[in-house]
Amino acid sequence: MSDEPQIRILLAKLGLDGHDRGLKVVARILRDAGMEVIYLGLRQTTDSIVAAAEQEDADAIGLSMHNAGHMTLAPAMVKAVNDAELDCPVIVGGIVPDQDVQPLLDAGVAVVLGPGASAEEVAQSVRDAVAAVNS
Amino acid sequence: MAAKRSIRELYVAARSGERRALGRLLTAVERGGPAADEISELAHPDSGTAHIVGITGSPGAGKSTLVGQLVSDLVAAGKKPAVLAVDPSSPLTGGAILGDRIRIEDGESEAFIRSMATRGHSGGLALAVPLAVRVFDAAGYDPVIIETVGVGQVEVDVVGAADTAVVVMTPGMGDAVQANKAGLLEVADVFVVNKADRPGANDVRRDLDLMLDLSHMTGQESETGYRPPIVMASALHGDGSADVWGAVEAHLAHLDDTGLRDGRRKHRMRTEVKARLEQAMSAAADQAMDSTVGAEWLDRAERADIAPTRATNELLALLLNTDLSNIDMQRNQELS
Numbered sequence: 053m054s055d056e057p058q059i060r061i062l063l064a065k066l067g068l069d070g071h072d073r074g075l076k077v078v079a080r081i082l083r084d085a086g087m088e089v090i091y092l093g094l095r096q097t098t099d100s101i102v103a104a105a106e107q108e109d110a111d112a113i114g115l116s117m118h119n120a121g122h123m124t125l126a127p128a129m130v131k132a133v134n135d136a137e138l139d140c141p142v143i144v145g146g147i148v149p150d151q152d153v154q155p156l157l158d159a160g161v162a163v164v165l166g167p168g169a170s171a172e173e174v175a176q177s178v179r180d181a182v183a184a185v186n187s
Numbered sequence: 188m189a190a191k192r193s194i195r196e197l198y199v200a201a202r203s204g205e206r207r208a209l210g211r212l213l214t215a216v217e218r219g220g221p222a223a224d225e226i227s228e229l230a231h232p233d234s235g236t237a238h239i240v241g242i243t244g245s246p247g248a249g250k251s252t253l254v255g256q257l258v259s260d261l262v263a264a265g266k267k268p269a270v271l272a273v274d275p276s277s278p279l280t281g282g283a284i285l286g287d288r289i290r291i292e293d294g295e296s297e298a299f300i301r302s303m304a305t306r307g308h309s310g311g312l313a314l315a316v317p318l319a320v321r322v323f324d325a326a327g328y329d330p331v332i333i334e335t336v337g338v339g340q341v342e343v344d345v346v347g348a349a350d351t352a353v354v355v356m357t358p359g360m361g362d363a364v365q366a367n368k369a370g371l372l373e374v375a376d377v378f379v380v381n382k383a384d385r386p387g388a389n390d391v392r393r394d395l396d397l398m399l400d401l402s403h404m405t406g407q408e409s410e411t412g413y414r415p416p417i418v419m420a421s422a423l424h425g426d427g428s429a430d431v432w433g434a435v436e437a438h439l440a441h442l443d444d445t446g447l448r449d450g451r452r453k454h455r456m457r458t459e460v461k462a463r464l465e466q467a468m469s470a471a472a473d474q475a476m477d478s479t480v481g482a483e484w485l486d487r488a489e490r491a492d493i494a495p496t497r498a499t500n501e502l503l504a505l506l507l508n509t510d511l512s513n514i515d516m517q518r519n520q521e522l523s
Contacts (some may be wrong), residue, residue: 056308057218058281088304091286104288107299109210134510138207 059182061112064092066129069119074146074167078174080113085175098125098132104132105140111182112162114162117146121158130160141181144170194225201326202233206299209326213301216318229317234324235452239441241333241346243357243371249422250334251290253355256428257332262296269299269328271319273312273335273342276304277437287334290316299328313462316345317455344462347374348455350448351438353431355379356395372398375415377434383419383427392417411445413438475502 061097063079065072072094079089090108092101105113115129122144128140141162148156162181165174192200192208194215200208216223254270261268272287279515285302303319305312316333323331333349335342346352354375380391395417416434420427442448475481484498 062212080265083277084280085283086280086282088276088283088285088302090302091284093286093289103206104300106210107209107301108288109207109214122342136207178214 059111059178060085060090060108061087061114061178062090062092062101062105062108062110063114064096064097064104065080065094066096066101066115067119067121068095069117069121069148070094071118073117074118075114075116077119078116078145081171081174082114082178085171085178087175087178098129101129102132102136102138105138106136110140111185112141112143112178114143114145116180117144117148120147122146122148123152124162126156127159128129134160138148139185141185143178143181145174194222195229198226198229198325202521204327208300208405209322210301212322213303213319216322217306217315217495219314223314223318230318230321230325234321235481237320237324237329237331238351239320239324239331239349239350239455240351240353240435241335242355243335243342243346244354244379244381245357245360246336247354248357248360248506250336250355251287253379253381253420253422253431254287254332254334255291256422256425257432258296258298258300260293260428260432261330262298266330267297267299267328268330268332269301269323269326270332270334271301271303271316271323273303273305273316273333273345276306281306299323299326313341313344314457314466317459317462318346318459343374344458346373346450348458350442350451351376351435353377353379353435355381356391357382358385358391372402376413376438377431378415378417379427379431380417380419381427382424384421384424386417392419411441411447412444413441444445471506480505 061082063075063082065075075093079091082089090104090110101113104110113129113133115126117125126142126144133140133142142160143163143165144156144161145165146167148164148166151175156164162184163177165177169177192211194212197208197212197215201212216226223321241252244253251272254272258270270291272285272291274283274285274287276283283304285304285505287302288300291300301319303312303315312380320331320333335346352374354371354377356378357380378395380388380395382388399414416437418430418434420429420431422428439448442451476485481502484493484501487493488498490497
């Protein structure tokens with residue numbers, strides 16, 4: 053444990069997407085990396101995530117996407133976060149084809165993590181994304 | 188991006204209904220230190236009216252589901268409830284999975300729900316919870332519901348210091364005896380037997396009734412003759428939440444009628460000040476151990492020159508900068 057402020061991250065599935073095993077694995081990875089994970093789980097909306105991020109004063113939002121809706125939903129999430137003036141990076145994990153990664157980053161997503169990402173990589177990219185916003 | 192605001196600016200914004208500012212304040216409350224002290228100073232005069240309800244029970248008893256149901260009912264009734272959902276941190280990594288929100292579906296409504304991790308040291312919890320409650324109160328939230336797992340003295344203390352303490356039980360867990368062990372029976376103002384649609388629910392109710400009879404026989408019953416009601420509920424199906432809240436409000440009415448609410452308030456204040464004092468003392472103890480004098484006494488104790496009890500007393504006298512016999516005398520007076 054360090055004296056650094058603890059990172060609080062929201063984890064959610066946005067929209068109609070029932071594949072939450074990956075999200076549960078990531079929740080465990082981030083907890084084991086010393087973070088506080090606020091687990092929202094399935095069937096969230098951009099509004100419900102923004103409301104939770106405000107109340108929880110989250111440092112980051114992690115979305116797990118396995119329904120091929122990422123090109124619509126992820127930018128919508130970024131827009132909702134910006135509209136609410138939250139300093140909250142949006143991190144996307146799950147199944148995102150290679151050619152979609154850059155467009156998502158261009159749309160304001162902080163990081164895109166694929167199925168091959170290691171636990172350390174996942175935790176470090178969250179830390180980096182949070183540090184980038186706070187610097 | 189929004190500029191960084193001072194604690195006072197955040198406080199004013201939170202009081203005028205800005206939820207993001209309230210979220211920020213609660214983070215400062217959790218971190219403790221001078222910012223938390225400033226929040227305490229600001230919020231103290233503006234608070235004291237909210238009905239504080241503690242809800243506790245074993246993991247999986249259905250606390251969050253029940254709270255979710257209560258919150259829906261309260262919002263529908265035009266109230267503005269706040270929930271502080273406390274979950275344990277991992278003692279190994281300091282991380283935590285805070286999963287209470289998942290059961291509470293009114294995150295976008297007038298309700299304000301905040302998850303809080305115990306952060307390894309439950310002492311911190313004893314400071315953060317009462318201050319967070321005060322901030323909610325000052326921001327106009329009423330009731331303020333604190334949800335904790337009923338394990339550990341601090342968790343029990345926190346719930347016991349509420350105006351109304353609700354203990355949630357379920358069939359099939361040997362709960363009445365377990366709850367007795369955990370010290371929950373003494374603090375409960377309302378019992379809920381959740382999952383009442385399952386077999387064994389009536390056994391739990393009977394066991395509880397028996398325990399309550401015993402407290403009557405052993406003279407532990409409250410002077411006003413208040414007997415905690417046992418409410419059957421099935422929170423997942425939405426059954427019984429209205430009865431639970433009815434019992435909670437009846438208890439508050441009882442406190443008001445008998446003038447006991449001030450007593451609760453006093454008890455709460457005492458619990459908080461004592462916790463703060465203990466934390467300050469603990470910090471002072473760390474300092475003393477790291478000091479040259481501390482190292483000296485430790486050294487002498489290690490060389491078997493003097494007993495550790497003596498080293499402790501010497502350091503304590505030094506810390507309090509006062510005559511030890513004097514302290515012992517005061518302590519004896521307190522005990523007698």
